[in-house]
Amino acid sequence: MKIYGLKTCDTCRKAVKTSGAALVDVRENPLTAAELERFWAAFGEALVNRKSTTWRGLSEAERAGEPLALLAEHPTLMKRPVVERDGQLWLGWGPEVRAELGFA
Structure with missing residues (x-):
């Protein structure tokens, strides 16, 4: 199992x-x-955290850019964590994700 995110999160x-x-x-x-x-x-638009400080710091022109390019340039824009287990992906660490993974 892997968790993609930030060590400071x-x-x-x-x-x-x-x-x-x-x-x-x-x-x-x-x-x-x-x-x-x-x-x-797997997640589409949900992958971009539009409530983040990084998002608020972007210009309107930057926000209108290609989402994957934005995520590549600003990794902190990714909603996190992304959890991967056996090739399957989950977004976040809410109660429903923890329950599905057996950590409820």
């Missing part, structure tokens, strides 16, 4: 602590184009 740290999974810090180890495309295929 409280939710990501909770997910790692609860699951014992390895954390892939997307700031230190940027996602490949293939990984971004796979995440986008």
Whole structure:
């Protein structure tokens, strides 16, 4: 099991602590184009965190850009964590995701 997120994110740290999974810090180890495309295929627009400080700091022109390019350029825009287990993906660490993964 892998958790994609940021080591400074409280939710990501909770997910790692609860699951014992390895954390892939997307700031230190940027996602490949293939990984971004796979995440986008699974979650679509939900993958972009439009409530983040990074999003609020972008200009209107930047916000109108291609989402995958934005995520590649600004990894902190990704809603997190993205949890991967056995090739399956989940977004977030809410009660429903924890229940599906057996950590409820």
